[in-house]
Amino acid sequence: MAVYTDVTFEDLEGLLRGYDIGTPLSFKGIAEGVENSNFYLQTDRGAFILTLYEKRVKVDDLPFFLGLMEHLAARGIACPQPVRDQAGKNWSMVKGRAGAILSFLNGISLRRPENHHCQAAGEALARLHAAGDGFALSRPNALGPAGWRELADATNPRAEAVQGGLGMLIADALAELEKDWPRDLPTGIIHADLFPDNVLFMGDRLSGVIDFYFACNDMLAYDLAVTLSSWCFESDGAYNVTKARSMIAGYRSVRTITDAEIAAMPLLMRGASLRFLLTRLYDWLNPDPNALVRPKDPREYAKKLRFNLQVKSAGEYGF
Amino acid sequence: MAVYTDVTFEDLEGLLRGYDIGTPLSFKGIAEGVENSNFYLQTDRGAFILTLYEKRVKVDDLPFFLGLMEHLAARGIACPQPVRDQAGKNWSMVKGRAGAILSFLNGISLRRPENHHCQAAGEALARLHAAGDGFALSRPNALGPAGWRELADATNPRAEAVQGGLGMLIADALAELEKDWPRDLPTGIIHADLFPDNVLFMGDRLSGVIDFYFACNDMLAYDLAVTLSSWCFESDGAYNVTKARSMIAGYRSVRTITDAEIAAMPLLMRGASLRFLLTRLYDWLNPDPNALVRPKDPREYAKKLRFNLQVKSAGEYGF
Numbered sequence: 001m002a003v004y005t006d007v008t009f010e011d012l013e014g015l016l017r018g019y020d021i022g023t024p025l026s027f028k029g030i031a032e033g034v035e036n037s038n039f040y041l042q043t044d045r046g047a048f049i050l051t052l053y054e055k056r057v058k059v060d061d062l063p064f065f066l067g068l069m070e071h072l073a074a075r076g077i078a079c080p081q082p083v084r085d086q087a088g089k090n091w092s093m094v095k096g097r098a099g100a101i102l103s104f105l106n107g108i109s110l111r112r113p114e115n116h117h118c119q120a121a122g123e124a125l126a127r128l129h130a131a132g133d134g135f136a137l138s139r140p141n142a143l144g145p146a147g148w149r150e151l152a153d154a155t156n157p158r159a160e161a162v163q164g165g166l167g168m169l170i171a172d173a174l175a176e177l178e179k180d181w182p183r184d185l186p187t188g189i190i191h192a193d194l195f196p197d198n199v200l201f202m203g204d205r206l207s208g209v210i211d212f213y214f215a216c217n218d219m220l221a222y223d224l225a226v227t228l229s230s231w232c233f234e235s236d237g238a239y240n241v242t243k244a245r246s247m248i249a250g251y252r253s254v255r256t257i258t259d260a261e262i263a264a265m266p267l268l269m270r271g272a273s274l275r276f277l278l279t280r281l282y283d284w285l286n287p288d289p290n291a292l293v294r295p296k297d298p299r300e301y302a303k304k305l306r307f308n309l310q311v312k313s314a315g316e317y318g319f
Numbered sequence: 320m321a322v323y324t325d326v327t328f329e330d331l332e333g334l335l336r337g338y339d340i341g342t343p344l345s346f347k348g349i350a351e352g353v354e355n356s357n358f359y360l361q362t363d364r365g366a367f368i369l370t371l372y373e374k375r376v377k378v379d380d381l382p383f384f385l386g387l388m389e390h391l392a393a394r395g396i397a398c399p400q401p402v403r404d405q406a407g408k409n410w411s412m413v414k415g416r417a418g419a420i421l422s423f424l425n426g427i428s429l430r431r432p433e434n435h436h437c438q439a440a441g442e443a444l445a446r447l448h449a450a451g452d453g454f455a456l457s458r459p460n461a462l463g464p465a466g467w468r469e470l471a472d473a474t475n476p477r478a479e480a481v482q483g484g485l486g487m488l489i490a491d492a493l494a495e496l497e498k499d500w501p502r503d504l505p506t507g508i509i510h511a512d513l514f515p516d517n518v519l520f521m522g523d524r525l526s527g528v529i530d531f532y533f534a535c536n537d538m539l540a541y542d543l544a545v546t547l548s549s550w551c552f553e554s555d556g557a558y559n560v561t562k563a564r565s566m567i568a569g570y571r572s573v574r575t576i577t578d579a580e581i582a583a584m585p586l587l588m589r590g591a592s593l594r595f596l597l598t599r600l601y602d603w604l605n606p607d608p609n610a611l612v613r614p615k616d617p618r619e620y621a622k623k624l625r626f627n628l629q630v631k632s633a634g635e636y637g638f
Contacts, residue, residue: 008430025425025521028359029350040347040359042425106344106361111327202344 005037005052005095012041012050015094018085019101021045035213037097040104047104049080052097055288057213059098064139065212066090066100068132068189075131078208080105107200107207115246118231120206121199122250125191125227128209129220129255132189141192141216143275145181148174151278158285163299166281173274173305181271182219182264190223191215195230221261224251225268228317229276229304237303244318257319265314273308277301324356324371324414331360331369334413337404338420340364354532356416359423366423368399371416374607376532378417383458384531385409385419387451387508394450397527399424426519426526437550437562439525440518441569444510444546447528448539448574451508460511460535462594464500467493470597477604482618485600492593492624500590501538501583509542510534514549540580543570544587547636548595548623556622563637576638584633592627596620 012027022045030038030049037052053062066082070090073081080102082090091100110117141147152170159167191198192214200208224247232244251257280298287295311317331346341364349357349368356371372381385401389409392400399421401409410419429436460466471489478486510517511533519527543566551563570576599617606614630636 009427010429010431012427023522024427026423027427030359031348031350040349104345108328108331108343108346110329112329203342 005054005097007037007039007050007052007095011095012039015050015092015099015101016043018087018092019083020086021048021083021101041101048083049102049104050094050099051102052094052099054097057098061139062091062098062100064137065215067137068135068215069102069212071135072128072131077128077131078105078206079212080208080210105200105208105210107202109197109200111196113196113231113243115243116204117196117199117201117206118243119246119250120201120204121194121196121227121231122224122247123253124199124206124209124250125194125223126251126254128191128194129188129223135189139216141190141218143192143214143279144218145174145178145271148271148274148278149178151282155278155281155285159281162281162284163302166298166302169302169305170274170277170281173270173309177267177271177274180267182260182267185219185221185261185264186258187217188220189215190218190220190226192218192223192226194223194227219261219268220255221257221264222268222271224248224257224261225265225272226275229269229272229301232318233304233307237300237307239307239317241316241318248318262314262319265317265319266308266311269308269311269317270305273301273305277305324373324416326356326358326369326371326414330414331358334369334411334418334420335362337406337411338402339405340367340402340420360420367402368421368423369413369418370421371413371418373416376417380458381410381417381419383456384534386456387454387534388421388531390454391447391450396447396450397424397525398531399527399529424519424527424529426521428516428519430515432515432550432562434562434565435523436515436518436520436525438565438569439520439523440513440515440546440550441543441566442572443518443525443528443569444513444542445570445573447510447513448507448542454508458535460509460537462511462533462598463537464493464497464590467590467593467597468497470601474597474600474604478600481600481603482621485617485621488621488624489593489596489600492589492628496586496590496593499586501579501586504538504540504580504583505577506536507539508534509537509539509545511537511542511545513542513546538580538587539574540576540583541587541590543567543576543580544584544591545594548588548591548620551637552623552626556619556626558626558636560635560637567637581633581638584636584638585627585630588627588630588636589624592620592624596624 022043024043026042028040030040032038035056036054039050041048041050069079072079083101084090091098152174198211232240234240280296283295284298341362343362345361347359349359351357354375355373358369360367360369388398391398402420403409410417471493517530551559553559599615602614603617
């Protein structure tokens with residue numbers, strides 16, 4: 001198996017001695033998640049995911065991520081819930097890595113979501129924003145403007161080799177965003193990565209939200225921009241304003257979007273596309289030979305950024 | 320996802336229209352199997368594996384492999400069972416590849432099997448041999464001496480770079496085996512790859528045998544040699560004759576091992592270790608950049624081959 005970290009059944013047995021979740025019936029590495037090793041575990045008491053945190057997820061951040069999932073689940077959000085061991089801890093060490101056992105959510109992520117799925121995702125995002133309120137811990141967004149600057153510097157020398165004009169596109173957009181990035185919009189806990197991969201459906205019903213490992217404190221409207229960016233562009237690069245209107249309507253059914261948030265949307269959309277352009281470009285230029293998942297093409301987000309740079313007002317996004 | 324072939328939920332929905340196995344609840348690429356893309360599929364009617372056949376499994380061989388699993392399952396062997404579609408076919412095309420939906424078996428493969436697991440595996444192997452009797456189709460072993468010669472020729476120029484003396488070790492062993500390889504032993508359907516990975520246990524009970532994609536017609540005792548080779552060496556390279564005796568006793572509880580088979584065992588063990596040495600060496604020298612599974616170290620089987628070359632009689636193996 002080429003999950004990053006190999007976990008044998010014997011390792012699993014050792015781990016499960018500390019938990020009260022039954023006898024294992026099945027245990028398989030799954031090809032999911034870029035950042036971590038994930039295993040599907042079925043016991044006679046239920047289905048679980050064992051996640052081992054590799055590379056980018058810092059152990060110091062685990063109390064935030066795992067605590068957040070507990071906080072959200074307690075407020076009715078369908079998200080993975082960390083299982084506590086017999087000592088009450090929600091993570092343990094497995095093969096020298098921090099690992100957590102989480103409840104498994106049924107459902108399937110869609111590659112080609114339709115209008116009503118976008119509506120459901122918008123509504124779920126606003127529910128997350130509301131439910132995050134009152135969470136005791138906080139975590140700054142490591143992938144805000146300062147993080148973009150670091151990634152831009154690290155990728156700049158080789159950006160042109162990926163696509164002509166890419167270095168300049170990034171430099172110009174970043175300079176503008178560093179100057180004009182909004183500062184006074186409503187903030188809270190954001191998911192920060194609510195791509196279609198991270199939303200599960202059973203039939204047409206949204207059954208869960210997963211992968212909270214980019215969650216942080218930041219502007220709520222930026223989270224909506226990230227979600228619009230990942231659900232409402234067609235594969236040919238066209239912005240589908242009908243899907244966007246559905247998503248915005250879903251969001252608004254739970255939380256009011258302020259005028260200041262709407263006015264900032266063109267900038268937030270540029271920021272969202274620059275953020276994913278930069279991380280994808282970095283991963284593209286620095287591929288991990290052990291990764292289970294191929295790097296995603298950064299040019300998809302270069303195209304979205306170019307589109308966003310020509311948008312004059314939030315109305316063009318469906319607001 | 321970096322399963323070889325990416326299957327979206329929408330592809331899955333299209334495929335499932337041809338089957339009568341319920342509504343999907345969960346669908347995940349799993350990091351299992353070197354040769355194929357495998358997906359875990361749960362529906363409201365049960366758990367299944369979707370396998371897409373890549374590279375080495377030829378479509379022409381599917382009637383043999385899938386028919387064999389049906390034949391064995393009908394004779395009480397716990398193995399994956401192909402699900403037939405509404406037209407009665409046991410495979411279909413998915414994304415340009417042949418694919419089959421198979422029943423999912425609970426159970427976990429062991430990395431460090433103990434004596435009683437070896438006993439159970441030996442017994443299961445002999446049951447397979449008995450149950451294969453009467454299967455209408457046949458398939459020659461592509462990885463017998465003629466196949467070894469091809470692999471030896473293909474790997475010879477770079478074998479020394481992997482380990483000093485490896486080219487000569489292979490050449491000498493192959494020359495002997497081509498000359499003396501047994502021809503008159505009892506034959507039948509063999510699994511040909513019954514490694515611990517391919518045997519599932521629930522607790523101490525053997526719950527199933529999987530991965531029939533090397534199955535073929537060949538000498539039954541060769542299959543026992545392959546199984547002894549993969550279960551009864553310790554990780555330091557030592558042959559564990561206690562485990563071997565357990566495996567042999569398990570096998571004998573179902574099928575008599577003939578004197579001629581016992582006498583041939585030193586040669587068969589050399590052949591078994593050369594076969595896995597050669598395929599691993601080939602994969603090591605020709606890694607597939609898209610593979611989910613890292614190539615296995617050929618030197619493990621070079622060590623086993625060197626051990627086997629010094630064995631004088633079957634008694635040393637526990638017979």
